[in-house]
Amino acid sequence: MSLKEKIIHDSLRLFSLKGFLGTSLQDILSAADTSKGGFYNHFESKEDLFYYVLCEARRIWRSKNLAGLDEIDDPVGKIIKLLENFRDQYLKDSEDFPGGCVFITLSVELNDQRPHLSQEITKGFVGLKNMIHRLLEQGKETGKLNNSIDSSEVAEILFAGMLGASVIFGVDKSAESLEQSINALISYVENLKE
Numbered sequence: 001m002s003l004k005e006k007i008i009h010d011s012l013r014l015f016s017l018k019g020f021l022g023t024s025l026q027d028i029l030s031a032a033d034t035s036k037g038g039f040y041n042h043f044e045s046k047e048d049l050f051y052y053v054l055c056e057a058r059r060i061w062r063s064k065n066l067a068g069l070d071e072i073d074d075p076v077g078k079i080i081k082l083l084e085n086f087r088d089q090y091l092k093d094s095e096d097f098p099g100g101c102v103f104i105t106l107s108v109e110l111n112d113q114r115p116h117l118s119q120e121i122t123k124g125f126v127g128l129k130n131m132i133h134r135l136l137e138q139g140k141e142t143g144k145l146n147n148s149i150d151s152s153e154v155a156e157i158l159f160a161g162m163l164g165a166s167v168i169f170g171v172d173k174s175a176e177s178l179e180q181s182i183n184a185l186i187s188y189v190e191n192l193k194e
Contacts, residue, residue, distance in 0.1 A: 099170065
């Protein structure tokens, strides 16, 4: 791992635990075992680093949450697999995200303090909702889901449930509670089938 990659990786872990504002440059330097010169050789500022960290967090999110979805033809099966991956591969990833979902941590913290950074995170939230909505619409088109469901409403419920599960797990780290939250969402999706 190059120094730049190490700074990004260690900063991602720190942002997950302490947030962007709560993580000092000294915290980053200590975690990455580098100097200010080492840092500034790769990043113009801590805010510049934020965008690299966000890019890496999104890459990890996609690799963990979308794993195996391409192998499933059924759109409803894809939603269920997404929820299972979210629970088993993403939220339980204490190596990359020891403090829980970094997107939740950063969006809450930055909304008032750095709205331009918070907006970058919101783009990902919108993308996730749109993906769920698209899969629900495909489920209706293929006859896998009841045609009378409101895809926008259901997408909002699933998205809010995923965020809620993230927050609760981030606070209590209870695998049992996480299992119950995500299983409730999976049951909800199962009950929408035709």
